[in-house]
Amino acid sequence: MNWNSWVPLLVVLSSLLPGLIIFGLPEEKVRFRIALNLFGALAKLVLVGWMLWGVYNGYHYETRLPLLPNLELVLRAGPLALLFVSLSTILWLVTTVYAIGYLEDSPHRSRFFGFFSLCVTATVGVALAGNLITFLLFYELLTLATYPLIVHRGTEASRQAGQTYLRYTIFGGALLLVGTVWLYSLTGSLEFTPKGFLSNLGEEHYPALITIFGLLIAGLGVKAALFPLHGWLPQAMVAPAPVSALLHAVAVVKAGAFGIIRVVYEVFGVEFSAALGVLVPLAWLAAFTIIYGSLRALFQDDLKRRLAYSTVSQVSYIALGVAIAGPMATIGGVVHLVHQGLMKITLFFCAGNLAETLGIHKISEMNGVGKRMPWTMAAFTIGAFGMIGAPPIAGFISKWYLGLGALNTEQSWVIFVLAGSSLLNAAYFLPILHRAWFMPLPESWPDEELSEHDFGNKEAAWALLLPPLITAAMALAAGLLVTLPFSPLEWAKLISVREFYQP
Amino acid sequence: MISAMNIEFYTSILWISVIWPLLLSIPSLHSRLPSPRHLAIIPAVLLTLIPVDTAINIPWLLYGTGFAIDSNVRWILGSVVVTWFALATILLPTKEQPSLSHSTTFYLLTLGGSLGALLTTDLVGFFSFSTLMSYGFYGLLAQHADKSLQRAGRLYLIFLIAADIALFEALLLVAFTTEHFQYEMVRQTMSNISSSSVYLYMVLLGFALKAGIWPFYFWLTAIFNSGSRVITLLLIAGPVTMSLLGLLRWLPAREDIYITGIAMQMVGVAAITHATFKFFLRVMFKQGLLRQGTEPITIAWLLITFTGFFSLALGTALLNPSLWQQYAYIVYPFIAAISISITILILTAGKTNRKPESTDTTPVFITNIFHAFEKRFHATKQLSTYLKLRSKTLWNNSGLFVIRQYQHVLSDQKNKLFVIDWKINITLFLILGLVISWLAT
Numbered sequence: 047m048n049w050n051s052w053v054p055l056l057v058v059l060s061s062l063l064p065g066l067i068i069f070g071l072p073e074e075k076v077r078f079r080i081a082l083n084l085f086g087a088l089a090k091l092v093l094v095g096w097m098l099w100g101v102y103n104g105y106h107y108e109t110r111l112p113l114l115p116n117l118e119l120v121l122r123a124g125p126l127a128l129l130f131v132s133l134s135t136i137l138w139l140v141t142t143v144y145a146i147g148y149l150e151d152s153p154h155r156s157r158f159f160g161f162f163s164l165c166v167t168a169t170v171g172v173a174l175a176g177n178l179i180t181f182l183l184f185y186e187l188l189t190l191a192t193y194p195l196i197v198h199r200g201t202e203a204s205r206q207a208g209q210t211y212l213r214y215t216i217f218g219g220a221l222l223l224v225g226t227v228w229l230y231s232l233t234g235s236l237e238f239t240p241k242g243f244l245s246n247l248g249e250e251h252y253p254a255l256i257t258i259f260g261l262l263i264a265g266l267g268v269k270a271a272l273f274p275l276h277g278w279l280p281q282a283m284v285a286p287a288p289v290s291a292l293l294h295a296v297a298v299v300k301a302g303a304f305g306i307i308r309v310v311y312e313v314f315g316v317e318f319s320a321a322l323g324v325l326v327p328l329a330w331l332a333a334f335t336i337i338y339g340s341l342r343a344l345f346q347d348d349l350k351r352r353l354a355y356s357t358v359s360q361v362s363y364i365a366l367g368v369a370i371a372g373p374m375a376t377i378g379g380v381v382h383l384v385h386q387g388l389m390k391i392t393l394f395f396c397a398g399n400l401a402e403t404l405g406i407h408k409i410s411e412m413n414g415v416g417k418r419m420p421w422t423m424a425a426f427t428i429g430a431f432g433m434i435g436a437p438p439i440a441g442f443i444s445k446w447y448l449g450l451g452a453l454n455t456e457q458s459w460v461i462f463v464l465a466g467s468s469l470l471n472a473a474y475f476l477p478i479l480h481r482a483w484f485m486p487l488p489e490s491w492p493d494e495e496l497s498e499h500d501f502g503n504k505e506a507a508w509a510l511l512l513p514p515l516i517t518a519a520m521a522l523a524a525g526l527l528v529t530l531p532f533s534p535l536e537w538a539k540l541i542s543v544r545e546f547y548q549p
Numbered sequence: 550m551i552s553a554m555n556i557e558f559y560t561s562i563l564w565i566s567v568i569w570p571l572l573l574s575i576p577s578l579h580s581r582l583p584s585p586r587h588l589a590i591i592p593a594v595l596l597t598l599i600p601v602d603t604a605i606n607i608p609w610l611l612y613g614t615g616f617a618i619d620s621n622v623r624w625i626l627g628s629v630v631v632t633w634f635a636l637a638t639i640l641l642p643t644k645e646q647p648s649l650s651h652s653t654t655f656y657l658l659t660l661g662g663s664l665g666a667l668l669t670t671d672l673v674g675f676f677s678f679s680t681l682m683s684y685g686f687y688g689l690l691a692q693h694a695d696k697s698l699q700r701a702g703r704l705y706l707i708f709l710i711a712a713d714i715a716l717f718e719a720l721l722l723v724a725f726t727t728e729h730f731q732y733e734m735v736r737q738t739m740s741n742i743s744s745s746s747v748y749l750y751m752v753l754l755g756f757a758l759k760a761g762i763w764p765f766y767f768w769l770t771a772i773f774n775s776g777s778r779v780i781t782l783l784l785i786a787g788p789v790t791m792s793l794l795g796l797l798r799w800l801p802a803r804e805d806i807y808i809t810g811i812a813m814q815m816v817g818v819a820a821i822t823h824a825t826f827k828f829f830l831r832v833m834f835k836q837g838l839l840r841q842g843t844e845p846i847t848i849a850w851l852l853i854t855f856t857g858f859f860s861l862a863l864g865t866a867l868l869n870p871s872l873w874q875q876y877a878y879i880v881y882p883f884i885a886a887i888s889i890s891i892t893i894l895i896l897t898a899g900k901t902n903r904k905p906e907s908t909d910t911t912p913v914f915i916t917n918i919f920h921a922f923e924k925r926f927h928a929t930k931q932l933s934t935y936l937k938l939r940s941k942t943l944w945n946n947s948g949l950f951v952i953r954q955y956q957h958v959l960s961d962q963k964n965k966l967f968v969i970d971w972k973i974n975i976t977l978f979l980i981l982g983l984v985i986s987w988l989a990t
Contacts, residue, residue: 436684449717472710525611
């Protein structure tokens with residue numbers, strides 16, 4: 047084994063090892079825990095940066111370890127994997143800083159940060175998985191690692207949310223397992239291949255393949271919050287803000303959406319999937335989820351629940367891009383994986399800041415909060431406008447490519463879905479901004495607790511304020527500097543050209 | 550001879566004109582500077598004085614946008630700079646208003662957006678900057694203390710969202726057809742393909758909504774009716790001028806869009822007729838022009854008349870592109886003239902911050918959508934709550950909710966049915982249509 051074959055494994059270990067050490071740390075070892083967390087996040091960032099440069103220049107990074115007879119644990123850093131790994135790594139670093147500020151002086155921090163690291167380990171494993179069995183292993187590890195984070199507060203509501211989450215995700219995992227085993231029995235292979243590995247199967251297997259596709263998509267659709275498998279996501283909002291950010295932007299829903307991309311492009315192959323006729327129903331399901339999620343979001347007064355339903359809607363853009371099946375739509379779907387992450391994590395960080403500093407949980411309590419917390423609300427505004435698809439924020443680029451992809455593949459109905467979704471996004475985000483910026487300040491806030499670590503205008507502690515500002519700036523930069531090399535869009539184009547639509 | 554150093558200086562001024570106001574919009578920056586509004590406009594003033602055409606490409610920004618100034622743009626820039634300068638002067642902090650920092654951010658965002666839209670060389674850049682300008686302008690409306698202005702702002706926002714969606718669809722159609730978004734390239738490309746009708750309709754709809762062209766003028770009259778001189782000036786310098794410019798830049802010129810050309814001309818004639826009628830009606834019978842000075846709403850009707858002329862000209866352009874190309878250069882001074890003359894009218898109209906005589910014909914039910922939405926969403930947990938809400942709404946409105954909505958649509962606030970006015974207008978409109986048809990044959 048040479049150095050390049052170790053790098054993917056090191057990327058996984060860079061969060062796993064600190065996580066395992068953190069589990070054993072006493073609560074009072076605050077500095078050591080923070081140092082370990084940040085060291086792991088920075089080490090991962092360096093390793094991923096190294097791989098990004100290498101893959102861009104044609105190097106190959108792959109780790110193969112024996113797992114079962116004829117089945118190996120494969121970690122491979124292709125362009126698609128690296129897109130997701132980069133997103134997870136960057137946002138993990140930012141979320142770690144935020145979580146350090148958010149959980150200051152709260153109990154069970156070693157447990158929290160241990161599972162937090164484990165959660166990112168699983169996410170990176172999902173991203174780097176080179177075959178379906180490796181993907182499945184890390185996918186299940188992700189379920190188990192996120193459950194303790196959801197129930198971290200230990201309240202009755204959080205326990206119930208955790209149970210709902212477990213029920214949904216274990217059911218999804220079981221479907222995925224059945225689909226994987228069935229697929230292996232049919233083909234004898236589970237290796238992800240750029241144009242899929244099923245197109246050589248005879249027509250007599252088509253009904254079975256359609257069923258397997260349904261099983262895999264349903265299994266992944268639970269985490270991707272596709273309708274009607276989305277029920278766990280709004281309930282999981284009882285979790286602390288860093289966990290919500292992690293669930294919505296980095297780990298869980300992204301793992302589901304990423305899995306859908308893998309299954310369509312690298313298991314079935316997009317052309318074979320189209321020939322099987324499974325993409326059209328997936329496109330309709332995604333379109334329905336987009337509208338449904340937005341409509342449900344409109345009715346929520348709880349800020350995090352509104353954001354949760356917004357996630358239900360927005361993550362389906364990725365599935366829609368995949369299902370439209372064309373180079374442009376694929377770029378739109380794949381790049382939205384990153385863009386949605388940047389925008390949504392900003393919104394959740396801001397929601398966390400509002401709750402932590404002023405005790406604001408409901409939209410109806412947000413009157414005039416922009417005057418009290420201008421930086422937080424400025425970041426929120428960028429995130430919200432990005433979600434609506436206003437130029438030049440990242441969401442505009444995603445919608446641009448999805449719309450273009452729809453026109454290229456002569457599926458004009460998608461344009462109406464996108465327009466309707468933009469309209470609904472505006473309808474549920476703009477009233478929040480209006481309240482925050484233009485309504486008069488209330489006489490008192492629900493629960494104002496100024497932290498000892500506040501600076502300047504006493505908006506929030508720096509550890510809480512910087513992460514949303516950084517991610518908002520990134521969401522803006524992803525839209526403004528769209529043609530720069532290594533921008534998410536350029537990387538998505540590379541994926542489309544090098545992997546999915548190579549001549 | 551223009552030296553290379555001069556060219557570098559000119560191009561620097563060009564992009565600084567756009568970036569500088571945006572940079573200054575950061576509250577912690579502009580609050581530390583004296584007169585940030587004047588400071589923000591200085592590069593644009595310098596740019597107006599630069600005697601040569603200048604351009605700069607910024608390949609890493611958006612899809613490779615750029616900024617440029619030529620003689621046509623200089624006309625508009627000149628007029629806009631005058632308006633912005635007047636605004637900056639009016640908005641100097643006074644004893645009554647020592648701090649205007651809340652509105653300064655929105656003001657500078659509107660300024661930066663409008664300058665960006667004016668100077669950018671491609672459709673994506675124009676769309677991005679004009680969106681920024683529009684939301685900045687909405688911010689100014691929404692943070693105003695005047696309730697009627699806030700209501701006008703909400704109405705404007707609804708029109709704005711619809712317009713942006715229409716223009717986004719138009720942009721997608723361009724991207725589907727060509728990879729180049731420069732105005733001239735788009736005009737040529739979209740003129741040569743058969744499927745450009747949808748693009749044409751989207752562009753017409755989008756900018757008509759944004760500019761308040763008849764029949765989408767409700768938000769425009771509502772804003773004028775509020776009587777705020779600052780806001781009306783901003784409206785002229787920002788949304789209206791830039792949207793007219795957008796129409797000019799985005800529209801393709803094709804030979805076979807006869808019906809659309811006729812329709813545009815008819816819209817123009819209807820706008821002129823309706824607005825002129827309203828203008829003279831107000832001046833002669835309600836206002837007493839010489840005694841009381843110009844009322845803001847009359848300026849609005851004058852503006853609608855101008856935009857009617859603009860529609861008429863664009864209709865002619867669609868009918869006869871070759872004729873249009875001969876005389877297109879006049880349109881830029883025409884837009885500049887509209888902007889300047891309306892600015893002068895507003896400035897000379899006297900102090901108009903008084904609450905004007907209530908003449909708002911805005912359908913109130915549209916502007917109430919936001920409140921109705923929120924009320925409903927907070928209350929609709931179950932069906933019975935909906936029924937309760939409905940009965941509550943009926944109760945709140947003296948049990949005559951539905952009747953009142955019709956009343957709002959059909960009457961002005963004096964309960965005088967403006968359907969009566971409409972009868973006259975529609976008759977005139979039909980007569981004019983007949984005359985045009987007769988002339989066309």
